[in-house]
Amino acid sequence: MRGVRVFFKMLIRALARQKRKHLMIAFTVGLGVSLATAMLGVMFDVGDKVNQELKSYGANLSVVPKGASMLGDLYQSREIDSGADGKANGQVDGRADGRASGRADGKANGRASGRADGKANGRVSGRADDGTISLDDNDYLPEDQLYKIKMIFWAYNIVDFAPYLTVEVQAGDQTVPLTGTWFNRTINLPTGESVTTGMMALKSWWTLNGAPGDDGAPLKALVGSELAKRQNLAPGSRLSVKGPNGLSRELTVAGVFHSGGEEDNGIVSTLALAQELADRPGLVQRVEVSALTTPENELARRAALNPGSLSRVEWDTWYCTAYISSIAYQIEEILPMVRVKPILRVAQSEGAILEKTQLMIVILTILTLLCSALAISNLVTANVMERSVEIGLMKALGASGLAITALVLAEILVASCFGGLAGYLVGLGLAQLIGLTVFGSWVAVKLAVIPIGALMVLAVSLAGSLPALRALLRLKPTEVLHGR
Amino acid sequence: MSDNILDVIDVSKIYGPVKALQNVSLSVRPGEWLAIMGPSGSGKTTLMNIVGCLDSPSLGRVILDGLGLDQLTAGELTAIRREAIGLIFQQFHLIGYLNALENVMVAQYYHSLVDEAEALEALAKVGLADRAKHLPRQLSGGEQQRVCVARALINHPKLLLADEPTGNLDETNEGLVMDILHGLHRQGGTIIVVTHSPEVAQHAERVVVLEHGRVASDSRGADFSDPSGASQTA
Numbered sequence: 233m234r235g236v237r238v239f240f241k242m243l244i245r246a247l248a249r250q251k252r253k254h255l256m257i258a259f260t261v262g263l264g265v266s267l268a269t270a271m272l273g274v275m276f277d278v279g280d281k282v283n284q285e286l287k288s289y290g291a292n293l294s295v296v297p298k299g300a301s302m303l304g305d306l307y308q309s310r311e312i313d314s315g316a317d318g319k320a321n322g323q324v325d326g327r328a329d330g331r332a333s334g335r336a337d338g339k340a341n342g343r344a345s346g347r348a349d350g351k352a353n354g355r356v357s358g359r360a361d362d363g364t365i366s367l368d369d370n371d372y373l374p375e376d377q378l379y380k381i382k383m384i385f386w387a388y389n390i391v392d393f394a395p396y397l398t399v400e401v402q403a404g405d406q407t408v409p410l411t412g413t414w415f416n417r418t419i420n421l422p423t424g425e426s427v428t429t430g431m432m433a434l435k436s437w438w439t440l441n442g443a444p445g446d447d448g449a450p451l452k453a454l455v456g457s458e459l460a461k462r463q464n465l466a467p468g469s470r471l472s473v474k475g476p477n478g479l480s481r482e483l484t485v486a487g488v489f490h491s492g493g494e495e496d497n498g499i500v501s502t503l504a505l506a507q508e509l510a511d512r513p514g515l516v517q518r519v520e521v522s523a524l525t526t527p528e529n530e531l532a533r534r535a536a537l538n539p540g541s542l543s544r545v546e547w548d549t550w551y552c553t554a555y556i557s558s559i560a561y562q563i564e565e566i567l568p569m570v571r572v573k574p575i576l577r578v579a580q581s582e583g584a585i586l587e588k589t590q591l592m593i594v595i596l597t598i599l600t601l602l603c604s605a606l607a608i609s610n611l612v613t614a615n616v617m618e619r620s621v622e623i624g625l626m627k628a629l630g631a632s633g634l635a636i637t638a639l640v641l642a643e644i645l646v647a648s649c650f651g652g653l654a655g656y657l658v659g660l661g662l663a664q665l666i667g668l669t670v671f672g673s674w675v676a677v678k679l680a681v682i683p684i685g686a687l688m689v690l691a692v693s694l695a696g697s698l699p700a701l702r703a704l705l706r707l708k709p710t711e712v713l714h715g716r
Numbered sequence: 717m718s719d720n721i722l723d724v725i726d727v728s729k730i731y732g733p734v735k736a737l738q739n740v741s742l743s744v745r746p747g748e749w750l751a752i753m754g755p756s757g758s759g760k761t762t763l764m765n766i767v768g769c770l771d772s773p774s775l776g777r778v779i780l781d782g783l784g785l786d787q788l789t790a791g792e793l794t795a796i797r798r799e800a801i802g803l804i805f806q807q808f809h810l811i812g813y814l815n816a817l818e819n820v821m822v823a824q825y826y827h828s829l830v831d832e833a834e835a836l837e838a839l840a841k842v843g844l845a846d847r848a849k850h851l852p853r854q855l856s857g858g859e860q861q862r863v864c865v866a867r868a869l870i871n872h873p874k875l876l877l878a879d880e881p882t883g884n885l886d887e888t889n890e891g892l893v894m895d896i897l898h899g900l901h902r903q904g905g906t907i908i909v910v911t912h913s914p915e916v917a918q919h920a921e922r923v924v925v926l927e928h929g930r931v932a933s934d935s936r937g938a939d940f941s942d943p944s945g946a947s948q949t950a
């Protein structure tokens with residue numbers, strides 16, 4: 233159709249003639265869209281990212297032997313109320329043990345206060361060391377069963393787990409806790425899959441000077457920064473340790489770590505070494521698990537109190553949702569000898585932080601788009617004002633408000649689409665930049681961002697054009713076509 | 717009612733202290749050719765704008781082709797401009813980024829269908845066949861004015877309102893434009909021409925003189941298409 237041709241001719245000529253203004257519009261839209269794309273791209277991906285990030289604040293499940301845990305129940309729940317974090321985890325279990333031994337030798341009160349000032353490990357092992365208590369095997373978990381943690385219904389939500397066995401050793405003239413663990417162990421599941429898990433990933437807030445621990449090198453160990461300072465140890469130093477059973481081992485310091493907690497006074501070694509020094513082959517004292525969880529709700533809270541109180545349907549819903557309580561329940565199902573305690577504070581804040589982060593991103597995105605719309609509004613208004621004579625003339629020639637609006641809008645949309653496309657591409661890059669700098673990983677931008685981006689371009693340019701279009705419709709030809 | 721194409725009834729246009737038009741009444745029959753003359757500032761353009769549905773009177777009514785303009789919405793007024801009126805502005809006004817041909821085609825586009833051949837022919841009639849692809853700024857004042865004439869006539873308007881259509885033209889081109897107006901007149905078109913030029917006014921059948929916004933004289937000659945006929949001076 234010829235009419236369409238005239239329209240496009242007018243459109244193209246108008247675009248070409250006001251190149252700079254349209255470039256500015258494109259640039260403004262591009263800026264808004266690039267930021268919005270980046271933020272939304274990050275937001276859609278942020279669930280995993282934030283969860284992975286929060287994992288570094290410690291495990292959110294603590295797996296302990298049933299017997300030990302039962303005795304420690306009271307104590308443990310108090311500890312959680314007073315604000316457990318990932319690091320408290322180890323102490324909780326340590327205390328549980330200590331509590332048990334404390335009861336055994338009738339010095340519960342003294343113990344408890346000692347622990348309260350944060351020296352759980354020392355005390356516990358100290359007791360064990362002077363042989364006043366007998367540790368029975370109910371206080372331990374079999375190392376070779378732990379792989380089952382990765383075989384529960386929510387296996388894929390188990391991000392990481394690591395077992396621990398702490399033994400008090402003689403290092404130089406000091407008694408220090410030596411904790412054996414899996415640093416970064418790959419285990420093969422009966423399903424044929426293999427998973428890599430261990431302490432290094434759980435304790436990602438630790439800073440490490442030197443090499444990370446190596447599960448294959450039992451005589452290499454990590455030393456806490458406090459201990460290293462006291463004993464003048466550095467990566468490569470030698471350190472002789474002697475277990476309660478009299479066994480001596482000459483260790484090489486692979487690295488010095490700083491955790492900011494009690495661990496800085498101790499040694500972290502392979503599980504095998506700790507088992508050897510403690511005379512507990514194949515056993516661990518506790519396991520820390522980091523799981524991705526759904527924020528708790530009413531159902532989860534009721535289930536946590538008493539899973540038996542749920543109706544059939546509620547039960548299914550609960551079981552098939554990655555609540556921290558259902559994951560805990562499933563681990564207890566698959567490992568009957570354990571008791572799993574959620575570390576509630578961490579789990580809750582995890583969900584809350586995620587939601588808050590996403591809300592913040594949405595708000596920022598809306599604000600960004602609002603700013604773009606404002607800037608576009610100015611540009612379009614200037615554009616329309618500059619062309620008022622032309623617009624008045626078109627009206628005088630019989631152009632309807634709709635026809636002129638269509639032309640002006642088409643111009644803005646063409647400019648906006650170019651800007652939006654460029655902005656989208658820049659935004660993809662920006663998202664990666666944010667992902668890499670903030671979360672240390674690539675962001676997988678979801679396809680959903682494209683239609684949302686297109687809608688944003690449309691909304692922003694339309695909203696931005698509205699005031700100018702109103703002025704355009706109100707414009708009287710005689711006001712601009714001064715024929716007098 | 718009346719079978720006039722235009723009835724201006726007791727129209728005043730007041731701009732603050734300035735009374736651009738005062739109680740102007742005027743009736744135009746279909747097919748009539750009217751010249752409006754008068755000194756600068758006498759309200760000629762104001763009257764044309766009101767008749768052309770671009771402006772509304774402060775007082776009084778205008779009835780165009782049986783329709784009371786005061787009763788119509790902005791959209792309906794636009795439709796009348798588009799369908800029935802051809803406008804030639806005193807200061808021509810072309811769209812700067814469109815060439816001469818496209819400027820004519822824009823009027824077709826808003827009116828109905830675009831016909832490039834017809835638009836070219838209209839340009840040829842005003843002697844601009846070889847200027848079709850020139851942008852307004854590449855055209856002289858007279859050439860621009862002739863593009864405006866071509867644009868105003870392209871949709872065969874019932875009523876042509878021409879404000880100084882020959883103000884910038886030499887004799888030859890003035891003759892060209894006058895021939896075109898005669899053509900429209902022969903086809904039954906109604907023409908209102910504002911002019912300072914007695915020669916141009918001579919072509920009209922009737923001359924209305926405005927002074928200080930009032931109708932000073934309204935004289936109907938026999939047939940002014942003959943230059944030797946009676947003439948008025950402003």
Ligand SMILES: Nc1ncnc2c1ncn2[C@@H]1O[C@H](COP(=O)(O)OP(=O)(O)OP(=O)(O)O)[C@@H](O)[C@H]1O
Binds near residue numbers: 735757758762
């Ligand atoms: N928008 C306006 N605001 C104020 N005064 C106006 C406006 N439009 C016209 N006038 C005044 O109305 C009077 C008539 O103006 P108009 O343009 O109709 O004169 P004209 O007869 O066309 O003059 P010319 O021959 O110079 O074109 C003038 O005094 C002018 O200053």
Ligand SMILES: [Mg+2]
Binds near residue numbers: 716760761879
């Ligand atoms: Mg005038």
